[in-house]
Amino acid sequence: MRLPSPLGISGPSLWLPPERQSGAEAVASGLVDAETAGELGYSALPVAALAPPEMAVEAGREALSAAGVDPAAVGLLLHAWIHYQGHDLWSPPHFVADRLGADGAVPLGVQQVCNGGAAAVELAASRLFVEPGLEHALVTTADAFPDPGFDRWSGDYGIGYGDGATALVLHHLPENGGGRPADLVLHAVTTVAAPRLERMHRGDDPFGPAARSLGPKVDIRRTKKAFLRDGGMEAFTEASGASLRTVVRRCLAEAGLSAADKPLRYVVAPRLGRKTVDLAYAPPLSELTGAELLRPGADTGHLGAGDAAASLAELHARRMLGPGEYALVVSAGAGFTWSCLLVSGA
Structure with missing residues (x-):
């Protein structure tokens, strides 16, 4: 998508849980063979105790704080994920918006599998250019891949899955009509x-x-x-x-x-x-x-x-x-x- 003018990205944040499972530990536990672990090349994978939407809230708080944006000023919240978020027939983005205090935001979910985060940025960019009055869009992602439903080390070819969340604020820049300075x-x-x-x-x-x-x-x-x-x-x-x-x-x-x-x-x-x-x-x-x-x-x-x-x-x-x-x-x-x-x- 050709942007009519550049946009700002502020407060880009990566939230990872403190617990890690190393490749050596996974091999010793029989979760993956040594050859596959070597081909994957991961030193360790983060393992979460929190549910994915809770991690998204943590990442969102970090992003808004770093960007200096009041949660009440967020007009659009896009949340992307690929795996189970903790409840059936439920909206994770609404949970994230509520917990962040983004009461004025429209929460939307993006399920474009592993490309969901990039798709959410593209959708947010589009909305910023066509929706008058939309000043800040918050994009979050969060996923966890716990046993017994997912084998993070050996459930796929060529990929090991780590738990974590991200967030960023997308907005207009000062030179393009009332925006704010950005980090990227x-x-x-x-x-x-x-x-x-x-x-x-x-x-x-x-x-x-x-x-x-x-x-x-x-x-x-x-x-x-x-x-x-x-x-x-x-x-x-x-x-x-x-x-x-x-x-x-x-x-x-x-x-x-x-x-x-x-x-x-x-x-x-x-x-x-x-x-x-x-x-x-x-x-x-x-x-x-x-x-x-x-x-x-x-x-x-x-x-x-x-x-x-x-x-x-x-x-x-x-x-x-x-x-x-x-x-x-x-x-x-x-x-x-x-x-x-x-x-x-x-």
Whole structure:
């Protein structure tokens, strides 16, 4: 999406629980074999005691405080997630808004699987430009992957799942009509999709009447095996490579940059396992941008819907971007959908 003008990102926050399960502990406990743990490359995965919406509240408080925004000034709250939030037939975003004191916000849920956080930023950006009077949008994500319903180390190929939450405030900038200073500047957010790949997370399974009616755990390996058994690897590799190249080129073009522009300092991969990033992301991203490739997540794992926002939080916390220096943050999710967020230092 080409933005009519850049937007500000303030208070980008990553909230992680204090408890960790190291790769060595997981191997010793029989949760994952040593070879797979090595390919994943995670030093540890965070393990939460709080429910995901409670974590989102913690991240939201940090973001609003850091941004200096009164919760009452939030007009839109978007919450994204991929896994169970703690109650059936219930609205997590309304819980987050209530607990934060964002009584004037319209709470909306975004379920675009692992690309949900990036999708929420894109939706919030759209609303800021078309809705008069909307000054602050809060985007939160939160996920937890506990036993017995989810095997965080071995339930998927090439990905380990960590618990945590993110939040950020999206708003107009001072130079674009009454906005406020920002921590990062959002110049473009672009998304492409390949719906023909949806079966990778459905496989041959029949439609069930309720969650986990086919088994006691979420089993992503089962559905991927069925997809790959029918020749899906070639289709996935082709579609993934083409979509990733398209979304990167389009995002840079919409911001008026080329891949050779020196201000693009970093390109940030999703928080997938090391081998997955090496095979599927590193070659095209390095080829297309020439920027330094960042591989975040060794100490977080894949954060469900929160990968992109977590990387924005770390770029800001580590002061990695000066004014006019750019980073391209890449996000991906089942379906399949790929997004890029182009940001700079403020």
